Amino acid sequence: MASDKNLRKSAIDQRQSAVLPIIGKTLGRKDRKMIYSSGAKPTKIVYTSENEKNKFTLNDEEILTLAKWGTAIEEHYTKKHKKWTPMDIEWAKDGISGELFIVQARPETVQAQKDFSVIREYKLQSSKPKTLVSGASVGNKIASGRARIILDVKGIHSFQKGEVLVTDMTDPDWEPVMKIASAIITDKGGRTSHAAIVSRELGIPCIVGSVNATKKIRTGQMITVNTTGSEGYVYEGAVKFKVTEQNIRKLPKIKTKVAVNVGTPETAFESSFLPVGGVGLAREEFILASGIGIHPMALVDYAKLRVESRKSKVKTKIVREIERKTVGYRDKTKFFVDQLAYGIAKIGAAFYPREVIVRFSDFKTNEYRQLVGGELYEPHEENPMIGWRGASRYYHPSFEKAFALEVKAIRKVREQMGLTNVSVMIPVCRTVDEGKRVLALLNKYGLKRESKVKSEKLKVYVMCEVPANVVLADQFLDIFDGMSIGSNDLTQMTLALDRDGNERIRNIANENNEAVKSLISQVIRRCRARKKYIGICGDAPSTFPEFAKFLAKEGITSISLSPDAVIKTILALSKK
Numbered sequence: 001m002a003s004d005k006n007l008r009k010s011a012i013d014q015r016q017s018a019v020l021p022i023i024g025k026t027l028g029r030k031d032r033k034m035i036y037s038s039g040a041k042p043t044k045i046v047y048t049s050e051n052e053k054n055k056f057t058l059n060d061e062e063i064l065t066l067a068k069w070g071t072a073i074e075e076h077y078t079k080k081h082k083k084w085t086p087m088d089i090e091w092a093k094d095g096i097s098g099e100l101f102i103v104q105a106r107p108e109t110v111q112a113q114k115d116f117s118v119i120r121e122y123k124l125q126s127s128k129p130k131t132l133v134s135g136a137s138v139g140n141k142i143a144s145g146r147a148r149i150i151l152d153v154k155g156i157h158s159f160q161k162g163e164v165l166v167t168d169m170t171d172p173d174w175e176p177v178m179k180i181a182s183a184i185i186t187d188k189g190g191r192t193s194h195a196a197i198v199s200r201e202l203g204i205p206c207i208v209g210s211v212n213a214t215k216k217i218r219t220g221q222m223i224t225v226n227t228t229g230s231e232g233y234v235y236e237g238a239v240k241f242k243v244t245e246q247n248i249r250k251l252p253k254i255k256t257k258v259a260v261n262v263g264t265p266e267t268a269f270e271s272s273f274l275p276v277g278g279v280g281l282a283r284e285e286f287i288l289a290s291g292i293g294i295h296p297m298a299l300v301d302y303a304k305l306r307v308e309s310r311k312s313k314v315k316t317k318i319v320r321e322i323e324r325k326t327v328g329y330r331d332k333t334k335f336f337v338d339q340l341a342y343g344i345a346k347i348g349a350a351f352y353p354r355e356v357i358v359r360f361s362d363f364k365t366n367e368y369r370q371l372v373g374g375e376l377y378e379p380h381e382e383n384p385m386i387g388w389r390g391a392s393r394y395y396h397p398s399f400e401k402a403f404a405l406e407v408k409a410i411r412k413v414r415e416q417m418g419l420t421n422v423s424v425m426i427p428v429c430r431t432v433d434e435g436k437r438v439l440a441l442l443n444k445y446g447l448k449r450e451s452k453v454k455s456e457k458l459k460v461y462v463m464c465e466v467p468a469n470v471v472l473a474d475q476f477l478d479i480f481d482g483m484s485i486g487s488n489d490l491t492q493m494t495l496a497l498d499r500d501g502n503e504r505i506r507n508i509a510n511e512n513n514e515a516v517k518s519l520i521s522q523v524i525r526r527c528r529a530r531k532k533y534i535g536i537c538g539d540a541p542s543t544f545p546e547f548a549k550f551l552a553k554e555g556i557t558s559i560s561l562s563p564d565a566v567i568k569t570i571l572a573l574s575k576k
Helices: 060-081 153-158 172-178 194-202 265-271 285-292 296-300 302-311 313-325 332-351 400-416 432-444 467-471 473-479 487-495 503-508 514-529 545-554 563-574
Strands: 005-007 022-025 032-036 043-047 087-093 100-107 118-124 131-138 142-149 164-167 183-186 206-208 222-226 231-236 241-247 257-262 278-283 355-359 422-426 460-464 482-485 533-536 558-561
Touching: 022 060, 022 332, 060 087, 060 100, 118 142, 118 563, 131 183, 131 194, 142 183, 153 172, 164 172, 172 194, 183 194, 194 206, 206 231, 257 265, 257 563, 265 285, 265 332, 265 563, 278 332, 278 558, 285 332, 296 302, 296 313, 296 332, 296 400, 302 313, 332 355, 332 400, 400 422, 400 432, 422 432, 432 460, 432 473, 460 467, 467 473, 467 487, 467 514, 473 482, 473 514, 482 514, 487 514, 514 533, 514 545, 545 558, 545 563, 558 563
Parallel strands: 142 164, 164 183, 183 206, 257 278, 257 558, 278 355, 355 422, 422 460, 460 482, 482 533, 533 558
Antiparallel strands: 005 022, 032 043, 087 100, 118 241, 131 206, 131 231, 142 222, 222 231
């Protein structure tokens, strides 16, 4: 009945009483349990009660106790073997006394053998493979093999080494064949399911939650599994791909700081091994859409919606979905704060103590409408790209309480979890007055910029993605700690183009346009003159190596790239 827990290892042993370094909790499935029997057999399986299903097995202190024991065990074996020795540890909790026990500890054999100085990149060589199914991605790899559909664990004897296991879900009984599979695909489950956890341990690609892989794929069919992005894809046939290796210790040194963009917490730990100085852009949007999935104002108004649901089928459906997603939380806003904080903390912990710049939510109205309850709060806009988004949303009376939840999540990450390497950034800030109003809200909801410890001072940046940010750069720099160029939005705002709009004019939307580059040069010069941070987190330097060279020549502080562009950009910048 264990739940998956994630902790900041560095904070466990010497944690201050105010710091609680738990960076994730997942309420695991607990449908059945084994109890003693008075019959012929000593034990029997019974169904758990609703209360047991919806309750965490461990409290926070128990989690920290196990974590402390775990680090002590790892340190013991590391010292004994005179090399880093990560451990595979099993524990148990006495159902009567509540005592915790370590029941087994053995050296882990997959991660321990990895050379973390070697980065492997997997890339498809086919531009348009036929997609059979997709789902949540685990593993950051590509593999091909013949599919083997097995719906019952009793049929695992038919599985051959190197095949792709396709099934509904897995449990420990499936592990003998999981160890010899080239990849794993399941209909059900998420990134914390058994299949996902074991696949990570084994170092093989896995796609979970595909819904209908067991129906769409045939036994014996040659398929390719691609888990190099947050969404995993299964392609028909043996699609060609290549693997490149780069030893980061042998990379040339460059003057410009390189950072990485992180969209999903699950990819943060993998990306943290890249030769980067931190995270130039950590997006909240994926956490909001996948980890939470509910409009924040629907959680703020939950009690009111429950009352109104008696007379509204639409609101009844919304309330039921909120209750399904927030099991274990009486206070629905706490669910939002916790889940957002856990997502941000996973990124912050992975890169600690390197700086992680978290951008507050930048969903547009049409995207917020997709969340549960979104249709109750979001207006219809003809062009959401230049509509109610970013700073203008945060201080609006109809959204301020939702923004307050985001601020509370950042406070939890910095103050409770001790991740003071997390900074924040305001997107789409059209006027200096908007910037001041948002800063006032941060202060109102307790997110203070000052700190007695200089290294723990909160930095607040603003996105430079509206021409007004360049024209009035000095005034924005009077109130913010620096800027990060959003080249995608700056291009569309400068050239009056909707980057998601008409295909006939999309070819004009190019960051290499002289007007766009002129604005970028201007803002870099102003920030340098003011000795303020100036970075870029848009797609341009990841897509165009020459654009990255232009930025470096202009003297930009930091270039933040997509993970797959880090190595090639460093190599490009090293060449004169």
